[in-house]
Amino acid sequence: MKGLKVMWENRAKSGLTIGLLAGGLWALAIPMAVDDYWLRILTTSVIYVVVAAGVGLLFSRLGIVSLNQIALMGVGGWVFLRLSYLLDAVPGMLIMCLAGLATMGIGVLIGLPSLRLSGLSLAVVTLMFAAFAEIVFTSIGFPTGNNGWRGEPAPGETSVAIPSPAFAESNTGLWFYVVITTTLMLLLLWVFLTGRWGRAWAAIKQSEPGAASIGIHVTSSKVTALAVVSFTTGVSGALLAVPTGSLVSQSFSAISSIILFAVVLIGGAFSIVGAVLAGLLFVALPPALEALVARIPVVLDLLGPTFNNLIYVAFGIGLIQSLIASPRGIAGDLAGVGVRLRRAQRWPLDPSDAVFAFSVLVVPPLSLALLDLSLAVDVVAAIWISLWLVHPLRTLWPSRSPRGIALIGIAVGILIGALGFLAGPWICLLAALLVVVSVNFLRKRLARRLVKMDEELASEGIHA
């Protein structure tokens, strides 16, 4: 209990509080900002976030390339459906956990070769399982609500879909159910990652002999990682079956496991943010691209009905980009931008990370929720510009008082917001971009002065 308390206290210092707060606000804002079609798509994305986080954990912490996670998701979904028909008096959450446990057993079983194999050989073994699972799912199908171990209707009987739970009737209810379950699963992964096991995994990733030499049981540590990841993956498979009470084998093809792995690399395998991005890319990018392309007649004419396959091109380019230019994925790049922004943010008034967090993480979802889309863009652009301007203006104009500089920043922000209000959000974004570019241009021209300023700041003990 005491250990748990210490762990909690250590975590409070890290990104947990901010992550939960921002995630909560986004979760509240999204159902208000998007229509039902996109809400369903985003709900599915969130389900895949857990699977992506599992893939990322195995890869980034243990170097295991697992190409069967979607198949394991199918296992979770299958067991969930079968048990739901069998145990209709038992609450869905409990059945979900049972499905997770069943998936855990199978995941560990398939993962056992990982104790002997590594790298490409292991990836191939997991891919073989994914192909095997695809064949099994196609031939036996998913339970549809009758007797027998397969839960399928006998010839002549009609199939009965599992009744959806009351909350899943509304899209918003389903969204919150999925978000809460996903958050719990991510927290579970996080507790493992930041605790004793996570440290042991880090040591194993660095060097297996090194880990063994400080008493770490390499085998049991790897099995634990596989077990936890399989459990959460199984639960998300079950979650996938909740909205419609049925599943189809096409959702669990071997190829989708490979694509998921690629997408995790693009999003960033090392963080939860990366997993969220991967879930979005995996589920929401294909329909988004489709919607976009459908508006460009030239592309439609050029590609004809095959324009749906553009998504593979997009993923391919993304993968090459991430392998060459950003090994930590988009999430890693974003973290870098965050660090730079925070530095640029060193207020003359108060170097406040809270202001940064507020403006980046809280303002956008709040405005999305409360205002309509174009107005929300105006407001966010205006606030970001006024915050961003403070530091460059201070270096360009050192004689001004901090309050004066803040006022100028706010005035420019309001101007840009007003422009957007009058001329539309695109003009507003364009104006904001123009301000950023021209101020940066000025800053470069005054580079020598900037260096001098930084020296002065450093002598005052402030790191610009």
Added chain:
Amino acid sequence: MLNCKDVVVNFGGVRGLDGVSLAFERGISGLVGPNGAGKTTMLNVLSGFVSPSSGRVDFDGIDLLSLNPAGRARWGLRRTFQQEQSVDSLTVWENLLVAAENLGSRPADARQIADLVGLTELDRPVPLLSMLERRLLELGRTIMGRPRILFLDEPVAGLPEAESLLFAPLIEGICEEFSLTVVLVDHDMDFVTRTCSNIAVLDFGRLIAYGDCVSVLSDPAVKAAYLGVSNES
């Protein structure tokens, strides 16, 4: 006492160790020899990373060969590596903690160990450490819990002389405090003779001399093998 009897290791057709029999007493002993003599192979056999083709290894009657590397570490047989093994993705404190957690020690003990080896600012990430600090961290990790035997594989490799001078008294102090059997493998003969009471010399997988520093260093076979002086001259 750590006893090795007729240890033989074959790497394909190459004989890595050829019937080595040795007994390391409590205190600091050195294990030296020219490149490829089998020093690291010997450490790997003793710490469980290489299984010998034949032979016995026991400590005060306990058969060590029946334990796997992690089991030996938990029992108290610890080692360092030529390439130190601190985890880059963790902080100094987490590195100590992960060792403490897996070697049956408590976080409070980890803090004491940090003081003992002289590590400060424990929240720094490992890549920011100097080579000396990395070596100290690795040493700290190996003496967590209840160590009984400590193998140090070139603990001062890559350190400037002034820093390697700090290491000898530290190792002596640790050996004293935990009443350890320490086996030190190093190329730096000055460092070895300064630190060790006994020296074993390997050449081509065979033990060619074992005894106190003075007698071993004056042994003609050792001179021939280690210093490159031929018997005829």
